[in-house]
Amino acid sequence: MDKSTDPIGLFDSGIGGTSIWKEIHSLLPGEDTIYLADSKNAPYGQKTKEEIIALSCKNTEYLLEKNCKLIVVACNTATTNAIRELREKYDVPFIGIEPAIKPAAIHTKTNAIGILATKGTLSSELFNKTVSGFTGVNVVEQVGYNLVALIENGKLGSDEIKELLKEYLAPMIEANIDYLVLGCSHYPYLVPQIKELLPPHVKIIDSGEAVARHTRKILEANNMLNTSGHKGTPLFYTNADPAVLKEILGTKYNVEQKDF
Structure with a gap:
């Protein structure tokens, strides 16, 4: 089953992971992306490991419902506390971010x-x-x-x-x-x-460029790179006030408030 035209999913405890998204979008402009800002539950850094795993599973399941072919855990705290559990539980490639x-x-x-x-x-x-x-x-x-x-x-x-x-x-x-x-x-x-x-x-x-390069490598290895030649469409969802995310991204991109 060809998944190459399916989107890349990213999630973070809020707006911070857009720094990772920008690097991925710059390196892979032909890829559709879906970004989840779980700002309602930010910051993850003060939560227990169990809470971080539960939130990471919730975000992953929302992105899988949107047919994401690969998920970038664009949050250091979620990566270091939950990526092993995510890889064991879901049949999709995960890219994590760790301090460089x-x-x-x-x-x-x-x-x-x-x-x-x-x-x-x-x-x-x-x-x-x-x-x-x-x-x-x-x-x-x-x-x-x-x-x-x-x-x-x-x-x-x-x-x-x-x-x-x-x-x-x-x-x-x-x-x-x-x-x-x-x-x-x-x-x-x-x-x-x-x-x-x-x-x-x-x-x-920071680890943004390295994460983008690794994302491309994993997509190539799984024959999931989008080679259709079209310009990728980015979607941004937040479960809190979208104003801050809009300010970070600029007026070029639309941000939708969703409950997830």
């Missing part, structure tokens, strides 16, 4: 890297297994308390966010990091503010 610790740990010259992520990601088994592989590197971990909630409430660029970032980045600057890994799909939207606070030599890494 490996390139930072390999390329650091100061032997110190920073990781800004949610509590759910930093306390997960998958994250800790990854970090344990780089024993010679000082990994300065910081939970980004309240950052997701502020972004979801349209406070991007606010003084509140700037003050929190100042507090969170101070120990990393003190530790002489030369790489900062963003471990939440919401955080790429904070890069302009982060750059103002970090020394200019510190490189900021």
Whole structure:
């Protein structure tokens, strides 16, 4: 059965995963996409593993009803806590996103890297297994308390966010990091503010481009790449106020409010 013209599904605890969607849409402009912003239940980072798995299953089932051929878990917290269960339960390829610790740990010259992520990601088994592989590197971990909630409430660029970032980045600057890994799909939207606070030599890494390349690779491997030549149609659904998602995406795209 040819699934090549079916859409790619993506879900996140809110608007943050659009940073991943933008990379996928840029690399694969011929693919139809369906994006779910589960903003009603954001942030996932403060929830239990069981709650995160249940929400991830709910989102997956909604996307499968829409005939999605592949699902991108565009949320670090959902990936690190639920992707194994999702792969066991559903017969569809899943792409997860994890903090890009490996390139930072390999390329650091100061032997110190920073990781800004949610509590759910930093306390997960998958994250800790990854970090344990780089024993010679000082990994300065910081939970980004309240950052997701502020972004979801349209406070991007606010003084509140700037003050929190100042507090969170101070120990990393003190530790002489030369790489900062963003471990939440919401955080790429904070890069302009982060750059103002970090020394200019510190490189900021997120996983968006790598996820897009991996998505293309999995589609090719499963003969599911859309080669029809048409321009892909993106659909965006949120179960909360669509205003913030509309603002992030711009007027070019329509956002529908749905109950899921």
